[in-house]
Structures are given as structure tokens and as C-alpha cells.
Amino acid sequence: MRIASTLVAAALAACLPxxxxxxxxxxxxxxxxxxxxxxxxxxxxxxxxxxKTSNADVKTFAQQMxxxxxxxxxxxxxxxxxxxxxxxxxxxxxxxxxxxxxxLATLKGLSGAAFDKAYVDHEVAYHxxxxxxxxxVLIPSASNADLKALLxxxxxAFVAHLEHAKHVQASLGGK
Amino acid sequence: MVAVFALMAMPRPDAASGVTxxxxxxxxxxxxxxxxxxxxxxxxxxxxxxFPHTATAIAATPAFDSKPLAPGGRFTxxxxxxxxxxxxxxxxxxxxxxxxxx
Numbered sequence: 001m002r003i004a005s006t007l008v009a010a011a012l013a014a015c016l017p018x019x020x021x022x023x024x025x026x027x028x029x030x031x032x033x034x035x036x037x038x039x040x041x042x043x044x045x046x047x048x049x050x051x052k053t054s055n056a057d058v059k060t061f062a063q064q065m066x067x068x069x070x071x072x073x074x075x076x077x078x079x080x081x082x083x084x085x086x087x088x089x090x091x092x093x094x095x096x097x098x099x100x101x102x103x104l105a106t107l108k109g110l111s112g113a114a115f116d117k118a119y120v121d122h123e124v125a126y127h128x129x130x131x132x133x134x135x136x137v138l139i140p141s142a143s144n145a146d147l148k149a150l151l152x153x154x155x156x157a158f159v160a161h162l163e164h165a166k167h168v169q170a171s172l173g174g175k
Numbered sequence: 176m177v178a179v180f181a182l183m184a185m186p187r188p189d190a191a192s193g194v195t196x197x198x199x200x201x202x203x204x205x206x207x208x209x210x211x212x213x214x215x216x217x218x219x220x221x222x223x224x225x226f227p228h229t230a231t232a233i234a235a236t237p238a239f240d241s242k243p244l245a246p247g248g249r250f251t252x253x254x255x256x257x258x259x260x261x262x263x264x265x266x267x268x269x270x271x272x273x274x275x276x277x
Binding site for chain 2: 064067068070071072074075152153154155156157159160161163164167
């Protein structure tokens, strides 16, 4: 499972910047779509984990992911509505969605400690990969000041989530 | 006239006594992160992020704990003793601040 999680992390970390390196920098409509998709992927995983785990720390973390990423998406949706921007699907969003679906499929086949470990390991890798994309692609590419400001504003929360995930991972006897 | 403008620039006096100081929870950061106040003053934290935060003193028996504040929520604390009060958000532990009461 450790190897599988590492492979997932490597694939995820690689796909986010590369998906756009192939098609140039994303525009604001694409960035908006990436933000909403990235949050939704983590909300979906969090909902599954919160309903399936019996570990209190994992449940608390999962519920917070649902709450926080739902809040970010609400603010992102309000912003694009105000800016009259229609989020535009793109290769990075599609990578995120397919990766999220694959993760859900894996998690649904697991239970108990194996489920907890797979979920938390993926959360560590996912938040690291998303932070990488935020820093290297999304913030530098955003042209609208308000969209860029939103990305800058929510970034520290993703850092906190990553630290929280690593803490839970350690408590599970992980890395 | 100068005195009037000087008064307008000062923090708003609390209804009871002392001065009210504002801290925002914004970008998963306490702003300002460090604040020095007088005993009798009041601190008001306001959550300007789209998800919950807490302002919780770091101590075995915390002098204050806002519990989770929803977006837009506020928490008020009036210290009753001088000293340093380091605090954090229990939901985002990278988010820390310090209150100096003199």
C-alpha cells in the first residue's frame, strides 16, 4: 500500500503542472474551473472518509476537509459569478477529476486501518500536489486581481491541511 | 480640530472601559499576529475566511477559547491578568498569534 500511495502521489504531483505545460498557461476561466474541481475532489474524498472511518482523528480531519473546501468553493463560485466568468473545463481539471475518481474507487475497496492509511496518505500527497500547482501555475497565471487574491488567501489553509494530514499520518504509524 | 482628528484615529473605546482592539482571521492568519494591550482592554477576533477558525490560548487551562467561529463570526476576550497569551487556531495549527497584556 505504501508503494501504491507513493505512486499515486508521484503521478498526481506530476500531472498538475504538466497538464498545462502542454497547453500553455491556463486562463482565468480555466483556473476557476481547476480551483472548483480541486476542492470538489477533496470534498468527495472527505465525505467518504467521514462516513467510513472509525478512527476519531481521521474523521475529524475528513470533516474539516469537507467544511473548509466547501467554504473555499462557495467563495470561488461567488467570485466568478461577480466577475461574470464561466469556469472552463481543461486538461488539469480532467486530471484532477479522474485522479479523484480513481482514489474513491480504491478507497471504496478498503476498510479499517488500510482505509484510514490510504485516505490519509493520499491527502498528504494531494495537498502537496495542489500547493505545488497553486504556487507554480495558478497564482502566476491568474490575471484577474481578485482571482489571484483568492488563491493567495486560501493557500495558507492548504498548508495547514497538509500539516494536519501529516500529523494524522504519523499517528497512524505512517511515514 | 487637531485633537478631534487625534481622537478619531484612536481605537474605539469599549462601552464599559478600556479600548477595543480588533484581530481579523484572514487568509488562515491572525492579523495582527502580535498585539500589546492594556489590562482592561478588550480584543475582538473576527473570522473573515470562508471556513471556521478558533482563537484558543495555548495553555493547560486556556484563558480563552472561542470554539469554532463560522465565517463572519466574532469572539471577544477581556484579559483579567497581565502577561503573555500565545494562542492558535485549533483547526489550523499553523495559525498562531500572541497577546501581550501589560
